[in-house]
Amino acid sequence: EHDKKAKKRKHEYEEDEEDELLGSVFFFSVMGCVLLFVVFRWEEERYTDGSKWRFLEHKGPVFAPPYEPLPDKVKFYYDGKPMKLSAPAEEVTTFFSKMLDHEYTTKDIFRKNFFKDWRKEMTSEEKSKITDLNKCNFSEMSEYFKTQSEARKQMSKEEKQKIKEENERLLQEYGFCIMDNHKERIGNFRIEPPGLFRGRGDHPKMGMLKRRIRPEDIIINCSKDSKQPKPPPGTKWKEVRHDNKVTWLASWTENIQGSIKYIMLNPSSRIKGEKDWQKYETARRLKKCVDRIRTQYRDDWKSKEMRIRQRAVALYFIDKLALRAGNEKEEGETADTVGCCSLRVEHIKLYPKMDDQEYVVEFDFLGKDSIRYYNKIPVEKRVFKNLQLFLENKQPEDDLFDRLNTSILNKHLQELMDGLTAKVFRTYNASITLQQQLKELTCPDDSVPAKILSYNRANRAVAILCNHQRAPPKTFEKSMQNLQTKIDEKQNQLSAARKQLKAAKADRKASRDEKSKKTVEVKRKAVQRIEEQLMKLQVQATDREENKQIALGTSKLNYLDPRISVAWCKKFGIPIEKIYNKTQREKFAWAIDMAEKDYEF
């Protein structure tokens, strides 16, 4: 009954945006029996007026511990002479000295930004004395921190246990909130401590001081009828508001980019889970009309209007290559990275012929997080001709799509399908690829580890599509070697076990007694077990090798409809724990509950 109910509700969710309201527990009386229905959270009411909750209560954020001045024996030297710094100036030097081992502290921009911000924290006296970063010697401080972290590692079990308990206490007190009728885990209830901003890639602001956040910087969001969080003694919140049109519990403005940071709920929460579900439903709606959209953009390649041609070619890239939309960015504020709409002439090369292929486009640019996207793909002639046209009379630093931006593109997409935006294509193509690859790669007769290898390969296909690369782990070669050693050992074990089996068989032939018969059985089992272990190790080695430069996590967490994986597990009898770890199972609880083995994305 419950399944039926769940399916019905699923149906309603997918087909009908106007949903009736339900409570969390139902009582039905059938033939004198009282039946109780527990309704899962993701099947509960959703608000239709844009509000996200009715009741919200929490304890506010946890602040970074205050600065502890260095012991007097640890000295900072300027121009070879020891110098005692004021606490604010000293704190900033500790950030720098902790980073001394990193290459980026040698970079000009980093040093320049750091020095500029450091000087702002100095007293006027310090300011007039300290004028050259190169004359600063932080090595004693650096040594001190290294010793400290060594000491932390050497702490006794009891001390470590104490710290753990304290963390647990903090988690219990501040890590949860009540939203509507549920206790929910908060994602990041700790305020980021001050430090030096690093940024990714070639960031113009690297080295700047990320300042300490105080209660006076924090806006609290909770419901009027809740017990409001108390600021630390002697302080005040910047503001307490009661805005139930948003999901965050607290926010503050960060000083590097001037952007707002939020405290929000954990992915396991109702509010995040529902949104996630919705995202995949939008992608599934795209599945239904993607053919039509593809026909249309191919048609648009022939348009009389330049802007339409550009739009159509960009959309083709977004669809075929799973590129990101590519918003414009303020120059000099962030690293120079691009997405589809912000591609520049210098980022592509056209080859009318390359090897045995025609109309090849070579992409080479830095995308999100300054991860390089490099790809050579043959495109259709019409796309190629259009690209040549777009490139005419342009400089390398000019925009490839000068008549297009993400806002124009998304407005167009919105007209093609309700809720359609550029990023939906990434979700759609990722999920459909997983489903199709799983179909292709899974052999029903394979062992469980072999099936999991197939799953990872399907996952890998998606990660490659989305360009989720990673730097090979520093210990990669070594751990590969270790694994190989293990495999070799297993192989030796196996041949030894086989020899023993053979001997046992011979013995049985000779003596024909019960005992020798038993020995044969035991030895046979041993061989079998070792064979299995060997196979497992070999599969593991293959998997790891293929995964060297590819990160599976991001696509698994953000792009793959979890119901595909759940259905696959059910279909092939794979325990879900083999695919999703604990955190992931919590995040995807909605999918685990609702997907059957015949689920189709």
Next chain:
DNA sequence: CTGCCGACTTGTCGATAGGGAG
């Protein structure tokens, strides 16, 4: 239309907990 803001998702990476081998 443009720039900016606000909210929310997506992304990488390093620290570390805890599981398994010896």
Next chain:
DNA sequence: CTCCCTATCGACAAGTCGGCAG
């Protein structure tokens, strides 16, 4: 039980996208 190693998790950065004012 200890040590080693890796999977996991949190930190925090960097995207997307919609809305609004001028």
